[in-house]
Amino acid sequence: MGEENYSGRLFALLLLTWLFCMAMYYHLPDEVSGVRLKKVDLLSEIRIKGETPELDSLRKAFLAPDTLAADSFLMPGSDSLLLASCADSLAVKLRDSLYRVMERSGALRDSTGVAIEDFTPGHTGLSRFFDALNRQSVLGRPVRIGVLGDSFIEGDILVADLRAALQQQFGGRGVGFVPMASQTAQFRPTVEHRFSGWNTYMLISNRKYRYALPCQLFGVSGGKAAASYKLPARYPCLQPVSRISLIYEENEQTQMQLVCHAGDTICEQLPPTTTITGYMVSGAFTGADFSFTNAKGFRALGVVFEDSAGVVVDNFSLRGNSGTPLKELDAARCEEWSRVRPYDLIVLQYGLNVATDGVVQYDWYSLQMTGVIAYLKTCFPRADILLLGISDRSRQEDGAFATMPAVLALLHTQRRLAQQTGVVFWNTFQAMGGENSMVRYVKKGWAAKDYTHLGFRGGKEIASSLVKSILKEKKFYDEADKATW
Numbered sequence: 001m002g003e004e005n006y007s008g009r010l011f012a013l014l015l016l017t018w019l020f021c022m023a024m025y026y027h028l029p030d031e032v033s034g035v036r037l038k039k040v041d042l043l044s045e046i047r048i049k050g051e052t053p054e055l056d057s058l059r060k061a062f063l064a065p066d067t068l069a070a071d072s073f074l075m076p077g078s079d080s081l082l083l084a085s086c087a088d089s090l091a092v093k094l095r096d097s098l099y100r101v102m103e104r105s106g107a108l109r110d111s112t113g114v115a116i117e118d119f120t121p122g123h124t125g126l127s128r129f130f131d132a133l134n135r136q137s138v139l140g141r142p143v144r145i146g147v148l149g150d151s152f153i154e155g156d157i158l159v160a161d162l163r164a165a166l167q168q169q170f171g172g173r174g175v176g177f178v179p180m181a182s183q184t185a186q187f188r189p190t191v192e193h194r195f196s197g198w199n200t201y202m203l204i205s206n207r208k209y210r211y212a213l214p215c216q217l218f219g220v221s222g223g224k225a226a227a228s229y230k231l232p233a234r235y236p237c238l239q240p241v242s243r244i245s246l247i248y249e250e251n252e253q254t255q256m257q258l259v260c261h262a263g264d265t266i267c268e269q270l271p272p273t274t275t276i277t278g279y280m281v282s283g284a285f286t287g288a289d290f291s292f293t294n295a296k297g298f299r300a301l302g303v304v305f306e307d308s309a310g311v312v313v314d315n316f317s318l319r320g321n322s323g324t325p326l327k328e329l330d331a332a333r334c335e336e337w338s339r340v341r342p343y344d345l346i347v348l349q350y351g352l353n354v355a356t357d358g359v360v361q362y363d364w365y366s367l368q369m370t371g372v373i374a375y376l377k378t379c380f381p382r383a384d385i386l387l388l389g390i391s392d393r394s395r396q397e398d399g400a401f402a403t404m405p406a407v408l409a410l411l412h413t414q415r416r417l418a419q420q421t422g423v424v425f426w427n428t429f430q431a432m433g434g435e436n437s438m439v440r441y442v443k444k445g446w447a448a449k450d451y452t453h454l455g456f457r458g459g460k461e462i463a464s465s466l467v468k469s470i471l472k473e474k475k476f477y478d479e480a481d482k483a484t485w
Contacts (some may be wrong), residue, residue: 096207099227115469117426122475123480129143129383136140145226146346147315149315150321155187156190160459162463163190163311164235170235177303177315181218181227210330211329212334223293224294244281246279247279282457331378334379360409361408366413370417392429426469
């Protein structure tokens with residue numbers, strides 16, 4: 001009798017456990033307070049999972065042949081009218097033919113099979129940038145690249161290696177633009193940066209001020225502030241530099257003391273201004289210490305370390321930025337900025353703050369970014385634009401990490417955006433290795449365990465691939481330029 005009662009209780013306990021597990025499987029929420037939960041699945045080890053229709057359809061959509069007509073790539077504006085007027089010219093047709101031949105031969109692809117996609121007639125989307133590289137001797141300034149992005153590139157991840165590779169190839173030294181204060185100063189390896197006394201204003205959180213390309217401003221707290229910069233030797237070509245420039249936009253009677261490392265000490269009252277102004281010193285420097293007094297109302301943007309020639313790459317990362325706030329940049333301030341720091345190429349790296357698990361429609365984002373790109377073309381008419389596609393990002397499902405379907409959806413949207421706006425596109429997702437590449441990056445220690453952000457080693461891999469793609473595209477541009485003259 002005792003054995004029967006024991007067996008009955010055991011059976012009842014097993015039944016209750018099974019019912020509890022079923023309830024956990026069917027009724028446990030997908031996430032709690034933003035934390036994704038793993039489902040309780042007793043059959044997870046033997047269940048055969050098929051390809052989700054959502055992911056499969058997104059993959060097919062991305063691989064489908066393009067259907068946009070060439071003349072639909074153009075946007076209203078002087079550049080578009082110029083391109084449209086010459087779209088049937090012999091030179092453009094010849095360039096297009098040469099491009100197709102080189103593309104079929106694989107000459108435009110690097111070892112990862114990633115090619116820059118130029119959606120302009122005649123494939124001249126990087127012509128200003130390549131022309132600047134080819135005529136450095138008469139340019140009278142360094143070739144400048146501005147990289148705008150989110151936390152994916154903060155701390156100079158990816159950008160540091162992009163800068164180093166281009167400077168080794170085309171000359172130039174220095175880290176470029178560095179803000180007066182930074183939340184990533186502690187882990188940025190390309191500059192040792194300390195600061196005090198600054199109030200930070202950002203485009204995405206404070207619309208009171210008028211912003212230029214850096215999307216940040218710095219006001220003085222308490223009438224005095226300081227910032228020190230030291231260029232390390234961790235990357236080639238960082239130091240010494242021949243130019244140090246302070247860029248500020250508002251001043252009445254600020255007293256500045258500038259101690260140039262391996263140079264002189266300068267003490268003077270800064271010229272008053274209500275427009276973006278540059279104060280530059282020349283020599284051979286490895287860093288600088290700035291201190292400001294009597295600085296009520298003083299607003300600065302940052303300090304620049306560069307050479308008088310070669311290439312310089314500025315990192316304008318802003319955590320949490322989706323790219324759409326760029327339409328709020330002030331046109332007059334951007335014009336003032338361009339007079340101080342003209343650019344030949346603007347790189348847009350966005351997407352991590354847009355892709356949302358469970359969302360596969362991003363027409364709203366494309367519509368907003370279409371306006372952003374048109375606005376940037378207006379504000380910076382002498383700069384080419386290169387749009388980087390979103391990188392891989394993983395989600396956890398049944399204990400395993402895999403590419404979020406939202407990544408493929410947004411990637412497809414970004415590529416179509418580049419086509420429709422007539423800018424150049426590069427597929428970061430493909431350069432990483434495609435689907436589930438973030439899982440491999442994390443296993444190798446190349447990315448963070450949030451399965452979203454790169455580490456410096458991962459950034460180096462992507463930068464290497466990007467530089468190879470740029471050089472391949474430049475080779476085509478140079479050869480096509482010879483053939484059409």
